[in-house]
Each structure stands twice: as structure tokens, then as C-alpha cells.
Amino acid sequence: MHICPVCNQAGISSWVKFRSSTFMPAICEKCGARVYINSKINGLFAVATNIGLLFSAWIAFTQWSWLPLIIFVVVWIVLELMIVKFAPLVPKK
Numbered sequence: 001m002h003i004c005p006v007c008n009q010a011g012i013s014s015w016v017k018f019r020s021s022t023f024m025p026a027i028c029e030k031c032g033a034r035v036y037i038n039s040k041i042n043g044l045f046a047v048a049t050n051i052g053l054l055f056s057a058w059i060a061f062t063q064w065s066w067l068p069l070i071i072f073v074v075v076w077i078v079l080e081l082m083i084v085k086f087a088p089l090v091p092k093k
């Protein structure tokens, strides 16, 4: 569970935090506050993912190999897990 920035209790599950966004905030189980992962971090991550995907697709194509795409997926999952673990939650106003 993750700490809610409003009530400082562990009211946010990892799955809910993972799915949270500006449009679909996570709801704290303790206080009902609507919180989401800092949108700058999510935005940067989205840009990095697109560049990474294009880059690995290009290498996969030129090398005629699935390996770069498999590496991309593994790195993507690890980054996604890091974001869920470390990215700060902000309350939605």
C-alpha cells in the first residue's frame, strides 16, 4: 500500500496507483481523497516509452530480430514498476 498525501495513511493500493491518472484519479481507501501520480512524471514516461518503442522497433527491423522488442518490454515493465513504487502521489483539486 502507498501513503495517501492527504491523510498520510496507507490507503492506496499499487494497482489503483498504477492505473491512476489526471482523468481517473485513485481513491484513498482511508479518507476518500482523489489522488494521482504527478502528471509531469507520467508525461515524461509516455514520451520516453514512445522513443524507446520506435528505437527498438527500428533496431528489430534492421537486425531482423525480436530481441530489441523483448528488451524494450522488459525495461518498460521495470520502469512502470519503479514509477508505481517511487513516483509521488498528488491530491486532485
Ligand SMILES: [Zn+2]
Pocket (backbone or CB within 6 Å): 004, 005, 006, 007, 008, 009, 011, 028, 029, 030, 031, 032, 033
Ligand atoms: Zn487518504
